[in-house]
Amino acid sequence: MGLDIRHxxxxxxxxxxxDGFVCELDYHLDGGVMTITHTGVPEQVGGRGIAGELVRIALETARREAWKIVPACSYAQVWMQRHPEFDDLRA
Structure with missing residues (x-):
């Protein structure tokens, strides 16, 4: 997708x-467990797969850092269900 996602x-x-709109994924980190608490994409730029890319990059970062994941955000929960290749990261 070519997004410049910053951690x-x-x-x-x-x-x-x-397009001038900030899209974000927020998390808490405690003892090597990343709890994804919020994924937000303004409706003006919604429907482009941006939230999915934010989650994917967060999970790839977690894998590199050897963190486990708790998808407390409903979007992250559904995304992880659709991408079982990240099941090993679940806390």
Missing amino acids: LAAAHRFETTV
Whole structure:
């Protein structure tokens, strides 16, 4: 998709800007467990797969860092159900 997704580790956030709109994924990190709490994409840029890319990048980061995942955000829960290749990351 070619999005410039940035990991703002100090803010516990992944974000990208699309057509001037900020899209984000927020998480908490505790003891090597990343809890995804929110995925937000403004409706003006919705339907382009942006939220899915945010989740994918977050999970790839978790895999690299050896973190486990708790998808507390409903979007992240559904995304993970549709992508069983990330099941090994579930806390």
